[in-house]
Amino acid sequence: MSRSEARAGGGAAERAVVDRIRAVFADAGCTGWLHARRCDDSAAEISVGGDERVVTASVYKLPLFIAFCRAVDAGRIDPGARITVVPSDCTPGPTGIAVLRDPVTISWRDLAMSMMTVSDNAAADVLLGEVGLAAIDELLAELGMTETRIVGGTADMHDSLVRDTDTHTTAEAFAALADNDEAWSVSAYDPSYSSATTPAEMTGFLNALWSATILSPAQTEFACAVLRSQVWSHRIASAFPHRDIAVAGKTGTIGIIRNEVAVIEFPGEIPVAVAVFTRAARPDPVLPAVDAAIAEAARIAVTDLRRPVPE
Known part of the structure; x- marks a missing residue:
């Protein structure tokens, strides 16, 4: 049992949840x-390797998003200002502007919305170019997130995949990674080389956001609303399929990596933040069993931590 598991497992009930x-x-x-x-x-927590460094994949878009909101608060970015994005100049992806064929004129605020709700790769790289890595580093340092680092955007990650698989295009790289007859060791799978965090630091980050300590009230409200609007329901949201329960989260997927971090909001209860990161044994592009495991693991942990709002 790891140090983080031991800390959470102070009693038989807690150890049973971890098991x-x-x-x-x-x-x-x-x-x-x-x-x-x-x-x-509260100091209460459930941890299964929660202090170990893991690959963020598209979860990196969450600190980028909050850094954008802070830039809005500081007056460095006008959220309503318009920008024209040319999809062919951007990182490819299966959603959002990344799949379009013609130039799109959009506000910075809506670009951020697309990045978070459908994990739009094109929107993320354009936004990262405006916000900058330094602003993200400043945010992480302020919150004491010493194990979290963002080394680049989706374009940088795709470039590394092409190099590591000795292919010519992103599509070829992903096809190579999905081949079960090949065993790839790529930098995108290694938290020592790619954007990385720990599950505990991500729940701390979500806690800070929900506690309204890192953004203005207006930007806190906007950020939480955007997270509640994520369209993907195949992971954590599938564990809480009730109309009166809100799941505010961000997924991350690349090859064998499947993640999600989220805040679960029950009526009349204290919200619970949960972060789940996985590395599959098989590189199949679709692994419903792992998605279901993320949901079930989150359900077990969140259920154990549920408490009513104090009167």
Whole structure:
């Protein structure tokens, strides 16, 4: 049992929760890391390797998004200002502006919305170019997130995949990674070389956002609303399929990496932040069993931490 698991497992009940979560990951054929905490001052937590560094994949868009909101608060970016994005000049991707054929004129605010709600790669790289890595580093340092680093955007990650797989295009690189007859060791899978974090730092980040300590009230409201609007329901959201429960999250996927971080909001209860990161044994492009494991692990952890709002 790791240090983080031992800290969470102070009693038999807590250890049983950790064991159940580890069994879920094992049954799905993946390695998993998880951390969950209530969005309050409580020290209660559930941790399965929660202090270990993991690859962010598109979860990096969350600190980029909050850095954008801080730039709006500081007056450095006018959220309503318009920008024209040429899709053919951007990072390819399966969603948003990345799949379009013609130039799009859009506000910075709506560009950020597209980045977060559908994980738009083109929107993310344009936004990163405007916000800058230095602003993200400043945000992370201010929050004491010493194990989290963002080394670049989606374009940088795709370039590294092409180099590491000795291919010519992003499509060829992803096709190579999906071949079960090949065993690839690429930098995008290694938290020492790619954008990385820990599950515990990500739940701390979400807790800070929900506690309204890092943004103005207006930008806090905007950021939380955007996270609640994510369209993907195949991971954590599938564990809470009830109309009165809000799941505000961000997924991340690349090859064998499948992640999601989210805040679960039950009526009349303290919100619970949960971060789940996985690395699958197989490189199949679609692995429903791993997606389901992310949901089930989150459900187990969140259920254990649920508490009513104090009167």
